[in-house]
Amino acid sequence: MVEIPFVFPLKNGMHARPASRFREVADSYRSAITFVNRRTGARANGKSTLALVATVTLAGDPCVLEIEGDDEGEASRGMERFLAGEFPACDEELAPPEVPGALQGLPRALRGGGLRIERGIASSGGIARAPALLLGRNSPAPPPGGWPKGSDEEEVTRLRAAVGQTEAGMRSRMASVPRGVEQDILKAHLSIATDPEFTGHAEETIRREHSAAGDALLVTARRYAETLSSSASVYLRERVLDIEDVVSRIIATMYGLGGPGAAPQIPRDSVCVADALAPSDFIALDRRHLRGLVLARGGATSHTAILARAFGIPCVSGIADICSTIRSGEDMIVDGGRGLVVLAPPDAVARFYEREARNLSEIRRSLREHAELPGVSADGMRIEIGANAASVDEVSAAFSGGAEGIGLFRTEMLFMGRDVPPGEEEQYALYAEAARNARGKSVIIRTLDIGGDKPLPSLHIPPEENPFLGYRAIRLYAAYPALINAQLRAILRASAHGNVKIMFPMVSALHEVKAMKALIARLMNDLDAEGLAYNRDIETGIMVEIPSAAFILDQLCAEVDFFSIGSNDLAQYFLAVDRTNRSVASLYTPFHPSFLRFLKQIVDGVHAHGKWVGLCGEMGGNVLAAPLFLGYGIDEISLSTSLIGAVKSVVRRCSAGDCEALLSSAMAMESPDAVEAALKDFAARLRGTALVTADTVRLSSQCLSKEEAIRELVDILQAAGRVDDPDAVEDAVWLREQTEPTGMGHGVAIPHCKSPAVSVNSIAVLRLDAPVAWSASEEDPVHFLILIAVAASAQGEEHLKIIAGLARRLVHEDFRRALMTATGPGAIVDLLERREHAT
Amino acid sequence: MVFHETAEGDGMNIVAVTACPTGIAHTYMAAEQLEKTAKKHGHAIKVETQGSMGIENELTQEEIGAADLAIFAVGIPVRNAERFANIRVLEVSVQDAIKNPESIFAKLG
Numbered sequence: 001m002v003e004i005p006f007v008f009p010l011k012n013g014m015h016a017r018p019a020s021r022f023r024e025v026a027d028s029y030r031s032a033i034t035f036v037n038r039r040t041g042a043r044a045n046g047k048s049t050l051a052l053v054a055t056v057t058l059a060g061d062p063c064v065l066e067i068e069g070d071d072e073g074e075a076s077r078g079m080e081r082f083l084a085g086e087f088p089a090c091d092e093e094l095a096p097p098e099v100p101g102a103l104q105g106l107p108r109a110l111r112g113g114g115l116r117i118e119r120g121i122a123s124s125g126g127i128a129r130a131p132a133l134l135l136g137r138n139s140p141a142p143p144p145g146g147w148p149k150g151s152d153e154e155e156v157t158r159l160r161a162a163v164g165q166t167e168a169g170m171r172s173r174m175a176s177v178p179r180g181v182e183q184d185i186l187k188a189h190l191s192i193a194t195d196p197e198f199t200g201h202a203e204e205t206i207r208r209e210h211s212a213a214g215d216a217l218l219v220t221a222r223r224y225a226e227t228l229s230s231s232a233s234v235y236l237r238e239r240v241l242d243i244e245d246v247v248s249r250i251i252a253t254m255y256g257l258g259g260p261g262a263a264p265q266i267p268r269d270s271v272c273v274a275d276a277l278a279p280s281d282f283i284a285l286d287r288r289h290l291r292g293l294v295l296a297r298g299g300a301t302s303h304t305a306i307l308a309r310a311f312g313i314p315c316v317s318g319i320a321d322i323c324s325t326i327r328s329g330e331d332m333i334v335d336g337g338r339g340l341v342v343l344a345p346p347d348a349v350a351r352f353y354e355r356e357a358r359n360l361s362e363i364r365r366s367l368r369e370h371a372e373l374p375g376v377s378a379d380g381m382r383i384e385i386g387a388n389a390a391s392v393d394e395v396s397a398a399f400s401g402g403a404e405g406i407g408l409f410r411t412e413m414l415f416m417g418r419d420v421p422p423g424e425e426e427q428y429a430l431y432a433e434a435a436r437n438a439r440g441k442s443v444i445i446r447t448l449d450i451g452g453d454k455p456l457p458s459l460h461i462p463p464e465e466n467p468f469l470g471y472r473a474i475r476l477y478a479a480y481p482a483l484i485n486a487q488l489r490a491i492l493r494a495s496a497h498g499n500v501k502i503m504f505p506m507v508s509a510l511h512e513v514k515a516m517k518a519l520i521a522r523l524m525n526d527l528d529a530e531g532l533a534y535n536r537d538i539e540t541g542i543m544v545e546i547p548s549a550a551f552i553l554d555q556l557c558a559e560v561d562f563f564s565i566g567s568n569d570l571a572q573y574f575l576a577v578d579r580t581n582r583s584v585a586s587l588y589t590p591f592h593p594s595f596l597r598f599l600k601q602i603v604d605g606v607h608a609h610g611k612w613v614g615l616c617g618e619m620g621g622n623v624l625a626a627p628l629f630l631g632y633g634i635d636e637i638s639l640s641t642s643l644i645g646a647v648k649s650v651v652r653r654c655s656a657g658d659c660e661a662l663l664s665s666a667m668a669m670e671s672p673d674a675v676e677a678a679l680k681d682f683a684a685r686l687r688g689t690a691l692v693t694a695d696t697v698r699l700s701s702q703c704l705s706k707e708e709a710i711r712e713l714v715d716i717l718q719a720a721g722r723v724d725d726p727d728a729v730e731d732a733v734w735l736r737e738q739t740e741p742t743g744m745g746h747g748v749a750i751p752h753c754k755s756p757a758v759s760v761n762s763i764a765v766l767r768l769d770a771p772v773a774w775s776a777s778e779e780d781p782v783h784f785l786i787l788i789a790v791a792a793s794a795q796g797e798e799h800l801k802i803i804a805g806l807a808r809r810l811v812h813e814d815f816r817r818a819l820m821t822a823t824g825p826g827a828i829v830d831l832l833e834r835r836e837h838a839t
Numbered sequence: 840m841v842f843h844e845t846a847e848g849d850g851m852n853i854v855a856v857t858a859c860p861t862g863i864a865h866t867y868m869a870a871e872q873l874e875k876t877a878k879k880h881g882h883a884i885k886v887e888t889q890g891s892m893g894i895e896n897e898l899t900q901e902e903i904g905a906a907d908l909a910i911f912a913v914g915i916p917v918r919n920a921e922r923f924a925n926i927r928v929l930e931v932s933v934q935d936a937i938k939n940p941e942s943i944f945a946k947l948g
Contacts, residue, residue, distance in 0.1 A: 739860045740914055744868065745938045752864045754891070790863050790891070800863065800891045807864040808871035811937070 019052040020191035031069025048197035109352035122339030123305035126314035128292030133270035159213040162254035245278035292334035371402025371645035381656035384636040405442035407638020427490035435498025449505040473506035495535035545569035557609035567617025631663030697825035713787040728757035741775035752788035850881035855910040862890035869936035876940035912936035
């Protein structure tokens, strides 16, 4: 027997998705694989998803795998690789589950008496207002008089048939939905339905208790539910719903009940309210009229909540008695971001949420707008800003997120988690879909980069002493001709459907490139002979991630069309630092002056031979580094889609000339710290020091009260990205108002605050269409407001001087009159910015 | 504002302190309003602000000693208040200084 001790790495514990992946890998070996949690003493068959989940293993638990069988050597190496490589990464990033009870403050508009507010767990952001629609429970309870029952063997047969039918239904459903969250969740459910321990336990119950198949399933479900419910992990407790969901489906199939799948009709816009909504029920809902979701059970990490987020449906869960406090048809507002529900909202509350919904959509619009603008510096230097992707879904998401191309399409993910590598046809279908989704924009497909840190079980490459310097990527293509031929043929054929390019990883020598070029030429001949279409002029390129490649650029430029700098590996090999080794990790930095000079040499070297060069490592997504890329005159950078808006906004404010000067001085610096400080300083100057812009001035507003006016001022700052937490800033403004109202007569008020929730010192201006009362004693209603918001950290800054100067000028009637009669936001900004003391 | 110059005619020599809770706006508005109104009435005035940038235009013991009167336009306690032990102090709210400066100066008689 072989033992592999390890510390459990997944922060959400052992739940269905990683467990089902664990089982898949364990299943590929003949040996018995037992998972032991040393903290709890729980033991589980490694080939049973449910048994693994039922160990309720938490992050950090000491664990051990016991492997015993005729292939235990191979199995232990395989499991070790899996635990070290893929497993820690196979849990999807989840929003941190909110602990019920830890409630955030209510915004001021919701603090009035007499409001019917229910508070739960913020599970999917957004605001919705619609009448409630109560959904009944789909609980798999036996009918009165119990389920029909035959002999034990008949019941076992009934059970097996129903499980088989449910499995088939799930598989056909999986085939019909696009890859993504929905498919992952179906996959996790499938692995529960087909779990040998689960069905084994149910069959055993039938034989031992002589119970009906339905009862046996309920007993089995309860057993697992009890184990999970006692877990310390909120996330694992929420998995109970998944098991109930699967059992409901099997029982419904078995007895031909309506059960889940018989989706309730949603005839008009509604907020659906339910005790619990199983993921499959959510999927079955007609979402056209589904505006929001309120659940008595579940939480932020339940699969239903994950689905709600994926489909942009606001959702609040964990309001225990919601089904008894609400009637169908009752008007309600769901505030998914704050995790609350307002029943029968009065006008003021409805107005608050209308304003907030407008503001949120404004914010989303402006973020999108930023990401959609082209990557070009303020003085017109072009740099293509593309995205890295690893699946067809990510390609589509990248383009809707503003990518100007796919600078790196990783293909490793297609090969992971399966015993047999995908064939040519399967790859062709995927690459062609990615190419079509790109609508003419470039998609750079990188051939398989496996080995080393990314092992692939199906290749059976023995473990290496030093995988980063070992047998990986282009180095193993010669030994696996079927693999690389299939992939290259698939890419070539996909090139008939869009702007596809080929890129080879880990090139260290010219002969490697020549071999691949020859192979491509041969495959093109084959395709010609077979009459299959492809782009004869397809561009080929290589990753620059091994320093040796950077010194033969003249030779490489004769062979390829483009280069992409893999900054992570290149820096690691160049600096001789293993990033994962804590003792030396601090030496790893792309801001090493030596590395900056090296990059310059590469970019200049490629350009000298008339070819183009991009960069696709993590450095590309570092907003501090963005000005350096303009300084290099690099042609393209490729980064995570979520960072495109931020990087573009930096690039668009930079001048290429300044960036070149910045780069020269950075390359001359003596330490990475000095470089980083210079980059931060550059970024700060770029951000500018404007206190007020046209975006923070609004000259028409229908606010009906002081409360609404202050909130609108704060909303203006939020939409301009100047405050982090609008509710907190609103509170800070009101705290100041309570000591003494800030009306200054003549229809003007100057509310102000100093708060850590303010990220940029700001002034917002609001002119009301109709004046509002400012305080009880105030004879003079207010219609012109100037909000001054100062960051708590601002001490003796230039901004405070400007604000003090502005405050002094406001005392003067001529200045006030000029402000109040200004014709547009621009004129107001000019007046406020003028620093001279107007007396 | 140069305090040491003698006030014109029957004008007075006034010292003042302004301070409000957050110290970012009203402190300075009140200071400006007091200076503006004093000038209009022919008084000489020096206003110390105790705000977000700390104490500015600080009053010395000599300046206070030479003054006829001190005005505190404050919403929080004045810092270093012991300097004003031997002078008549008129305390008003910051709000009053901003909105009704004329009525403050009318009281000075």
